[in-house]
Amino acid sequence: MIIVMKPNAPQSSIDFIVKTITEKGLQTHISKGEEVTIIGVVGDKSRLSQQNLEIAPDVEKIVPVTETYKLANKKFHPEPSIIKAGNTEIGPNNLTIMAGPCAVESEAQLMKIAYAVKAAGANILRGGAYKPRTSPYAFQGLEEEGLRYMLNAKAETGLTTICEVTSLDAINAAVKYVDMIQIGARNMQNFYLLKEAGKSGLPVLLKRGFAATIDEWLNAAEYIIAEGNPNVVLCERGIRTFETATRNTLDLSAVPVMKEKTHLPIIVDPSHATGVRAYVAPLAKAAVAAGADGLMIEVHDNPAKALSDGPQSLTFEQFDTLTKELRPYAQLSGRIF
Amino acid sequence: MIIVMKPNAPQSSIDFIVKTITEKGLQTHISKGEEVTIIGVVGDKSRLSQQNLEIAPDVEKIVPVTETYKLANKKFHPEPSIIKAGNTEIGPNNLTIMAGPCAVESEAQLMKIAYAVKAAGANILRGGAYKPRTSPYAFQGLEEEGLRYMLNAKAETGLTTICEVTSLDAINAAVKYVDMIQIGARNMQNFYLLKEAGKSGLPVLLKRGFAATIDEWLNAAEYIIAEGNPNVVLCERGIRTFETATRNTLDLSAVPVMKEKTHLPIIVDPSHATGVRAYVAPLAKAAVAAGADGLMIEVHDNPAKALSDGPQSLTFEQFDTLTKELRPYAQLSGRIF
Amino acid sequence: MIIVMKPNAPQSSIDFIVKTITEKGLQTHISKGEEVTIIGVVGDKSRLSQQNLEIAPDVEKIVPVTETYKLANKKFHPEPSIIKAGNTEIGPNNLTIMAGPCAVESEAQLMKIAYAVKAAGANILRGGAYKPRTSPYAFQGLEEEGLRYMLNAKAETGLTTICEVTSLDAINAAVKYVDMIQIGARNMQNFYLLKEAGKSGLPVLLKRGFAATIDEWLNAAEYIIAEGNPNVVLCERGIRTFETATRNTLDLSAVPVMKEKTHLPIIVDPSHATGVRAYVAPLAKAAVAAGADGLMIEVHDNPAKALSDGPQSLTFEQFDTLTKELRPYAQLSGRIF
Amino acid sequence: MIIVMKPNAPQSSIDFIVKTITEKGLQTHISKGEEVTIIGVVGDKSRLSQQNLEIAPDVEKIVPVTETYKLANKKFHPEPSIIKAGNTEIGPNNLTIMAGPCAVESEAQLMKIAYAVKAAGANILRGGAYKPRTSPYAFQGLEEEGLRYMLNAKAETGLTTICEVTSLDAINAAVKYVDMIQIGARNMQNFYLLKEAGKSGLPVLLKRGFAATIDEWLNAAEYIIAEGNPNVVLCERGIRTFETATRNTLDLSAVPVMKEKTHLPIIVDPSHATGVRAYVAPLAKAAVAAGADGLMIEVHDNPAKALSDGPQSLTFEQFDTLTKELRPYAQLSGRIF
Structure with a gap:
């Protein structure tokens, strides 16, 4: 899962995301670009199912990178x-x-x-x-x-x-x-x-x-x-x-x-x-x-x-x-x- | 319901359609154009439900003119x-x-x-x-x-x-x-x-x-x-x-x-x-x-x-x-x- | 830009991507998950326009995170x-x-x-x-x-x-x-x-x-x-x-x-x-x-x-x-x- | 071309359509059903191009039956x-x-x-x-x-x-x-x-x-x-x-x-x-x-x-x-x- 932050998202918004994710036992990797910051998330995504990070402050979008189907995969x-x-x-x-x-x-x-x-x-x-x-x-x-x-x-x-x-x-x-x-x-x-x-x-x-x-x-x-x-x-x-x-x-x-x-x-x-x-x-x-x-x-x-x-x-x-x-x-x- | 015949459909094909329809108690009206002949059908269409006139010889297409829903209409x-x-x-x-x-x-x-x-x-x-x-x-x-x-x-x-x-x-x-x-x-x-x-x-x-x-x-x-x-x-x-x-x-x-x-x-x-x-x-x-x-x-x-x-x-x-x-x-x- | 690697992409494939990108003067951030590795790319993406990393070995997909239009943005x-x-x-x-x-x-x-x-x-x-x-x-x-x-x-x-x-x-x-x-x-x-x-x-x-x-x-x-x-x-x-x-x-x-x-x-x-x-x-x-x-x-x-x-x-x-x-x-x- | 009239279209509306069409030198064939009346039009449709019969009184829709392309047909x-x-x-x-x-x-x-x-x-x-x-x-x-x-x-x-x-x-x-x-x-x-x-x-x-x-x-x-x-x-x-x-x-x-x-x-x-x-x-x-x-x-x-x-x-x-x-x-x- 990748979280793309809005341009010029303040550090506090990035910190909030990181805190929410790490509290659930997952890890984050941050890439700070000139325009946007992206946060890579590593670990069991199902633990984040009730977090709705899409509407956390300054989040632009969330890009899933793994499929939700496993047995058919x-x-x-x-x-x-x-x-x-x-x-x-x-x-x-x-x-x-x-x-x-x-x-x-x-x-x-x-x-x-x-x-x-x-x-x-x-x-x-x-x-x-x-x-x-x-x-x-x-x-x-x-x-x-x-x-x-x-x-x-x-x-x-x-x-x-x-x-x-x-x-x-x-x-x-x-x-x-x-x-x-x-x-x-x-x-x-x-x-x-x-x-x-x-x-x-x-x-x-x-x-x-x-x-x-x-x-x-x-x-x-x-x-x-x-x-x-x-x-x-x-x-x-x-x-x-x-x-x-x-x-x-x-x-x-x-x-x-x-x-x-x-x-x-x-x-x-x-x-x-x-x-x-x-x-x-x-x-x-x-x-x-x-x-x-x-x-x-x-x-x-x-x-x-x-x-x-x-x-x-x-x-x-x-x-x-x-x-x-x-x-x-x-x-x-x-x-x- | 309107039946559009293929260009130059022979009279026998038109006759077949008319016969099929009138046998079921409906009426037909024929418009012969230069390119195509169209057959208007008047009466209770449900009696034709098993006729599949679309695939009768020389039929180009069938155009419904009334809706199939009645109670919601x-x-x-x-x-x-x-x-x-x-x-x-x-x-x-x-x-x-x-x-x-x-x-x-x-x-x-x-x-x-x-x-x-x-x-x-x-x-x-x-x-x-x-x-x-x-x-x-x-x-x-x-x-x-x-x-x-x-x-x-x-x-x-x-x-x-x-x-x-x-x-x-x-x-x-x-x-x-x-x-x-x-x-x-x-x-x-x-x-x-x-x-x-x-x-x-x-x-x-x-x-x-x-x-x-x-x-x-x-x-x-x-x-x-x-x-x-x-x-x-x-x-x-x-x-x-x-x-x-x-x-x-x-x-x-x-x-x-x-x-x-x-x-x-x-x-x-x-x-x-x-x-x-x-x-x-x-x-x-x-x-x-x-x-x-x-x-x-x-x-x-x-x-x-x-x-x-x-x-x-x-x-x-x-x-x-x-x-x-x-x-x-x-x-x-x-x-x- | 985010590059999502195929599951179990060998290190050599990841290295190839990183090398290609850094040679063009951009930076990479790697997030290694259990299923997939994702590579965040930071810097001027236009320098990568001729690289077609989509078809580099073991790349699953590339996710753009910034819009290509700037003046209308x-x-x-x-x-x-x-x-x-x-x-x-x-x-x-x-x-x-x-x-x-x-x-x-x-x-x-x-x-x-x-x-x-x-x-x-x-x-x-x-x-x-x-x-x-x-x-x-x-x-x-x-x-x-x-x-x-x-x-x-x-x-x-x-x-x-x-x-x-x-x-x-x-x-x-x-x-x-x-x-x-x-x-x-x-x-x-x-x-x-x-x-x-x-x-x-x-x-x-x-x-x-x-x-x-x-x-x-x-x-x-x-x-x-x-x-x-x-x-x-x-x-x-x-x-x-x-x-x-x-x-x-x-x-x-x-x-x-x-x-x-x-x-x-x-x-x-x-x-x-x-x-x-x-x-x-x-x-x-x-x-x-x-x-x-x-x-x-x-x-x-x-x-x-x-x-x-x-x-x-x-x-x-x-x-x-x-x-x-x-x-x-x-x-x-x-x-x- | 077929003109489908609205249910219970008065005779005057049907007459208007027929008159408009015949004045341009085309012929009409009328099929009166219980619910709707349809009017088949025979002749050179291009003469009707400025008539916009779709919005004549009580017209429900017009169904074309011939293609507008001829040379490619x-x-x-x-x-x-x-x-x-x-x-x-x-x-x-x-x-x-x-x-x-x-x-x-x-x-x-x-x-x-x-x-x-x-x-x-x-x-x-x-x-x-x-x-x-x-x-x-x-x-x-x-x-x-x-x-x-x-x-x-x-x-x-x-x-x-x-x-x-x-x-x-x-x-x-x-x-x-x-x-x-x-x-x-x-x-x-x-x-x-x-x-x-x-x-x-x-x-x-x-x-x-x-x-x-x-x-x-x-x-x-x-x-x-x-x-x-x-x-x-x-x-x-x-x-x-x-x-x-x-x-x-x-x-x-x-x-x-x-x-x-x-x-x-x-x-x-x-x-x-x-x-x-x-x-x-x-x-x-x-x-x-x-x-x-x-x-x-x-x-x-x-x-x-x-x-x-x-x-x-x-x-x-x-x-x-x-x-x-x-x-x-x-x-x-x-x-x-």
């Missing part, structure tokens, strides 16, 4: 983590493809899609049973019934399954039916839900919030891991910007940034990021080229009739073409697919 | 709503001041602050008992114990009380102790929580999400009202932009925009928006001048020792000066304060 | 500046109102508007003769002819005049006809134009770029002042965010932030920020309440027929009502108007 | 354009690599870099002679002297050359020395410069502004083409968002979006977008995978001593490794490299 865990979900491993050696409908609509539909995505090479079946929708009048999901269909689809196809959860009730149900749970973008800072996901014991796919910085996203992961559940996979799905040509702006830079900051795997969801079917394939390839550990892709047997997010869903044929095209990209990044 | 409820909470009325006739600590820290502290903000003119005591914090290692609030202190502070001072809720458990507790609940920015699209807040029967202060559009914010309000609870107050608290001189960018335009779009009252929180104590007073005055129905301001007996958000909290003296300065602004906007 | 010029333009003074004692049409369309129109805004209390007549338009097919302005009309309007009404410039040619013309020039948002980082504006000797209104940080904006002002022209007035006119209910998001926080960072006056343009006539009045009042030194407002004799930005222009009657309503707000902020 | 020019610059062709058949230093620093340096990037496979030598820098105190470029070095480097190596221009003077100089000019992000809406670039006759690389929408970017290209110069190449270089882990957020979605909207080639600059050397290679590969027609990459003989943007520049070795790694990606997208 690559500095303390340099090797990339491999997260197991069902019979799938997500990490540096594989390209994991999660595919399926935005929303589970019926058992027949889910089964049909499950067989199709499996045939095309997907490892994990996605399907929403609890749907967070902007309007209360839009289809909200089949809830536990949808989860049951997921279990049946897994039994039939052997695919690993993942489902979004939006409440403790949903987590409690998900534990009984699926292999992995997902925290959606809108709930990325629903800390209550993060803690419960941590306690669930299931591996968690943590989507980035629309407006979440990389740092906040990793702190959200830290909430899950701090509950004793280290099985977190990150998912970039677009951030909110001024551009309206796509639903959100897919931030592919997040892939190499995360590879520097954390040991957790990161996958990319080009379907939700763009909201447009035609952009899914080029951005899926780009994600793999950028180093992503996997993809989440929406696939539907009849996108024109999908109850949710039809316009961004691939048909079986489009998905099959995409996975074929992805294979050489997976190979170039040294991944099994 | 001024078009169907032109008179401004007055929301009652405890013995306070929030709406066009008053300037409601909610003030108090970011987090309830102890009963003695809360009581001291309650008396101080009441003396300065605040109507509602705010105090967080369930704190959503970016890092899992930061102070998370006193939970139900904090709510009990709020009840006592109300008993002593007569102030109306408000507390943020972050889970169903928190709502169930809040119902017993406080007059009004708050849904925070991070939970604005936690639709599960919105529904439960709607069922609680308590008036709800709905903060705008960091990255929420006006339209999404009103749809979130719609979730609460759709559960039979019309007592929603909106709170602008800054949106996330590229600018880092303030924590968020306070969007005061939201005040006149909301006055056009909804009958719900809107208040402004300059403390969280800026994160900087020195900017609270000028922006509080600006909010009142822009037409806000109230303010939420953080006040602490000793900001330098606050467990949460100290740097943005006003001292008693600063708050007292602010309320004095606000009175003529309230008068100019025809509000009692 | 309040630290070195604590008293607020008063900028003279024509017979007007812009600064802490007055509320300056710049009003007029987006584009000068004809002499008769300009004269009519000039008399009307003067009668309502405006000090400065604005009118665009060089119009930056998104599409090349939109009206681009009357150029020098428009400036001549401005000169005549000044002669008739005695109003101070301001006109946007978009090229050196425009500046050379403006010098002959108007009292003050404006650099528009799209040219805020057109450094060539900033330098020429600095050389022109005319006072300059510098609008904030759509995506410019406060820091970049002040550096743009520095370009003008560094040419020997200290007469710069800042103008907040909205930044680009995800919100589409208004054309841009008016960042009123910029007013108190600028009051802390610079001695230059700051005015606010609610017309361009919102793009919607109905929002101009509430945000104009809010700007004054937030401490702005003035306003820029678009006024047109017949907004429905304006060649540019009609939908955001006030009629004479609306402008007259607004200035009447603004007077008590000016008084509350201790300004003459 | 794929609808009227479906085949992808191939732009010739020097002896290079930029378009769908090749992967064009522009590489070189951020700023030309000396002739010796430029020559060394030119040979190195040529050896690694670059087609075009980039090098800034007119540098737009945030601070007026940073190195501003060698100007015409730098251009002369570019000419010599071209003579020696046979590489095509490109240089940014920031003024008419710079364009006039560039015409004498280089093969292609670049309009930088900060000047993307410097319409004066765009027109002059159009008149220059040289092919133009048009970088996207930090805060420019796709639509504005294409309108900026239209300014150049409208001057009779169809040789425009687009360059995505990151947009400004709230995320600070990278300098800007590279918007790779812009690549497939542009492929749908325009016939102009699009290249990607991962160096300026991220500002971080380590992220250049993964994002360069991602750009090619997304369908980009080329890349612009900063390369320096000694990044640690670069006068501008050293931290994002690749060394010769890093660039050589990158081009080797890029070859199979070029092949996968069917491009010669």
Whole structure:
């Protein structure tokens, strides 16, 4: 932590800061410049959490130099983590493809899609049973019934399954039916839900919030891991910007940034990021080229009739073409697919 | 709803759209231009919810012309709503001041602050008992114990009380102790929580999400009202932009925009928006001048020792000066304060 | 300047940094923490401009602690500046109102508007003769002819005049006809134009770029002042965010932030920020309440027929009502108007 | 163009709109819904440019359905354009690599870099002679002297050359020395410069502004083409968002979006977008995978001593490794490299 003093801060203000810090058992190093004085702080910063030195006299600003997340931090865990979900491993050696409908609509539909995505090479079946929708009048999901269909689809196809959860009730149900749970973008800072996901014991796919910085996203992961559940996979799905040509702006830079900051795997969801079917394939390839550990892709047997997010869903044929095209990209990044 | 066809869309594609729509009992009006054909759709749009016409052949885009929120919409409820909470009325006739600590820290502290903000003119005591914090290692609030202190502070001072809720458990507790609940920015699209807040029967202060559009914010309000609870107050608290001189960018335009779009009252929180104590007073005055129905301001007996958000909290003296300065602004906007 | 080293940076890397810095005649102060080592640098940072220490071995990041702008910086010029333009003074004692049409369309129109805004209390007549338009097919302005009309309007009404410039040619013309020039948002980082504006000797209104940080904006002002022209007035006119209910998001926080960072006056343009006539009045009042030194407002004799930005222009009657309503707000902020 | 009327707009308001439009020789089609009436407008919209129907009585909003850019629009020019610059062709058949230093620093340096990037496979030598820098105190470029070095480097190596221009003077100089000019992000809406670039006759690389929408970017290209110069190449270089882990957020979605909207080639600059050397290679590969027609990459003989943007520049070795790694990606997208 570095404390930058205002220009011409009197010695008394500097002394006050130093005294406050040393009383808590930390050390200070002072650099006096012509314009400003800076005070480097060494020791356990958590002891200063109630000091609010930002508003001490003549303090200009405080610059943190260490991250608040520890368990998710690559500095303390340099090797990339491999997260197991069902019979799938997500990490540096594989390209994991999660595919399926935005929303589970019926058992027949889910089964049909499950067989199709499996045939095309997907490892994990996605399907929403609890749907967070902007309007209360839009289809909200089949809830536990949808989860049951997921279990049946897994039994039939052997695919690993993942489902979004939006409440403790949903987590409690998900534990009984699926292999992995997902925290959606809108709930990325629903800390209550993060803690419960941590306690669930299931591996968690943590989507980035629309407006979440990389740092906040990793702190959200830290909430899950701090509950004793280290099985977190990150998912970039677009951030909110001024551009309206796509639903959100897919931030592919997040892939190499995360590879520097954390040991957790990161996958990319080009379907939700763009909201447009035609952009899914080029951005899926780009994600793999950028180093992503996997993809989440929406696939539907009849996108024109999908109850949710039809316009961004691939048909079986489009998905099959995409996975074929992805294979050489997976190979170039040294991944099994 | 308007459907814009791609240039030179063949008649067969136009016919397909018209057939799909008329089969559902709606009507179409076609405008054929030189470049594009547009199809106006008249009737109950919800019948088209499963049609995904965006991906029908030769459709360029679909432009909605009516809002998805109805109960929150001024078009169907032109008179401004007055929301009652405890013995306070929030709406066009008053300037409601909610003030108090970011987090309830102890009963003695809360009581001291309650008396101080009441003396300065605040109507509602705010105090967080369930704190959503970016890092899992930061102070998370006193939970139900904090709510009990709020009840006592109300008993002593007569102030109306408000507390943020972050889970169903928190709502169930809040119902017993406080007059009004708050849904925070991070939970604005936690639709599960919105529904439960709607069922609680308590008036709800709905903060705008960091990255929420006006339209999404009103749809979130719609979730609460759709559960039979019309007592929603909106709170602008800054949106996330590229600018880092303030924590968020306070969007005061939201005040006149909301006055056009909804009958719900809107208040402004300059403390969280800026994160900087020195900017609270000028922006509080600006909010009142822009037409806000109230303010939420953080006040602490000793900001330098606050467990949460100290740097943005006003001292008693600063708050007292602010309320004095606000009175003529309230008068100019025809509000009692 | 503070250099933060990567965790466990070897001594050799630290030594390299220290050697590089001390060779240039600056001093270092080292704080060794458990996780990281930080190196405070004291002395003339410009000597390090070619060192790129960010990419020296084991450097994690470099944190600047002093601003790059000096002449615009309040630290070195604590008293607020008063900028003279024509017979007007812009600064802490007055509320300056710049009003007029987006584009000068004809002499008769300009004269009519000039008399009307003067009668309502405006000090400065604005009118665009060089119009930056998104599409090349939109009206681009009357150029020098428009400036001549401005000169005549000044002669008739005695109003101070301001006109946007978009090229050196425009500046050379403006010098002959108007009292003050404006650099528009799209040219805020057109450094060539900033330098020429600095050389022109005319006072300059510098609008904030759509995506410019406060820091970049002040550096743009520095370009003008560094040419020997200290007469710069800042103008907040909205930044680009995800919100589409208004054309841009008016960042009123910029007013108190600028009051802390610079001695230059700051005015606010609610017309361009919102793009919607109905929002101009509430945000104009809010700007004054937030401490702005003035306003820029678009006024047109017949907004429905304006060649540019009609939908955001006030009629004479609306402008007259607004200035009447603004007077008590000016008084509350201790300004003459 | 579609005009959406306010709910319950009286017939007289609808009649007024229809009359205004038909008087200008356009046609209207009316769709009367229960809530709103929409009026489709067919004919030459430019005749309505002075009508400002947005503020006619009872108009809620106007929705444009055709783009304002025509020459850059794929609808009227479906085949992808191939732009010739020097002896290079930029378009769908090749992967064009522009590489070189951020700023030309000396002739010796430029020559060394030119040979190195040529050896690694670059087609075009980039090098800034007119540098737009945030601070007026940073190195501003060698100007015409730098251009002369570019000419010599071209003579020696046979590489095509490109240089940014920031003024008419710079364009006039560039015409004498280089093969292609670049309009930088900060000047993307410097319409004066765009027109002059159009008149220059040289092919133009048009970088996207930090805060420019796709639509504005294409309108900026239209300014150049409208001057009779169809040789425009687009360059995505990151947009400004709230995320600070990278300098800007590279918007790779812009690549497939542009492929749908325009016939102009699009290249990607991962160096300026991220500002971080380590992220250049993964994002360069991602750009090619997304369908980009080329890349612009900063390369320096000694990044640690670069006068501008050293931290994002690749060394010769890093660039050589990158081009080797890029070859199979070029092949996968069917491009010669």
